Amino acid sequence: MTTSLGCTRYAILTKNYAFKFPRLDNRNYYWGWFCCILKSLIANIVEYNVWKHYKKECPFLCPIIFHLPFGLLNVMPRCTEILDTDFKLSIKIAHMALSAIPDVIEKNPHNFGFLNGQLVCFDYE
Ligand SMILES: Nc1ncnc2c1ncn2[C@@H]1O[C@H](COP(=O)(O)OP(=O)(O)OP(=O)(O)O)[C@@H](O)[C@H]1O
Numbered sequence: 001m002t003t004s005l006g007c008t009r010y011a012i013l014t015k016n017y018a019f020k021f022p023r024l025d026n027r028n029y030y031w032g033w034f035c036c037i038l039k040s041l042i043a044n045i046v047e048y049n050v051w052k053h054y055k056k057e058c059p060f061l062c063p064i065i066f067h068l069p070f071g072l073l074n075v076m077p078r079c080t081e082i083l084d085t086d087f088k089l090s091i092k093i094a095h096m097a098l099s100a101i102p103d104v105i106e107k108n109p110h111n112f113g114f115l116n117g118q119l120v121c122f123d124y125e
């Protein structure tokens with residue numbers, strides 16, 4: 001089991017799953033602690049809504065297999081992360097991004113990983 005810190009979410013990564021919680025330790029000059037927590041909760045809520053809305057038409061979203069209300073938790077299968085964003089993968093991501101990934105998603109290679117050999121986006125808040 002490992003953990004991974006995003007800007008808004010804190011992920012606990014087990015062998016098969018990623019548990020994404022809002023970060024409670026975030027605070028910055030502009031936002032303050034309370035707004036940072038709200039932002040984290042909203043990130044999980046938005047991600048779940050994107051999943052609900054696009055899951056049928058977009059095969060490149062890592063599924064959310066369980067979630068708690070108010071953005072308290074999103075659970076996904078664990079992907080293998082792309083550590084070395086080589087040229088071919090970037091091209092593939094660019095193609096996917098242009099065609100099938102909803103506009104709301106940031107097309108950054110760091111948001112992508114492999115799930116059962118398929119390239120998927122695991123951060124789409
Ligand atoms: N399904 C997954 N499989 C494997 N690792 C994951 C998965 N979901 C999240 N992670 C890991 O947890 C980290 C934080 O999750 P995520 O990127 O979704 O949070 P975030 O707060 O939106 O981060 P960012 O700052 O990149 O926007 C990711 O960078 C990644 O390392």
Ligand SMILES: [Mg+2]
Nearest residue numbers: 006123124125
């Ligand atoms: Mg993100």
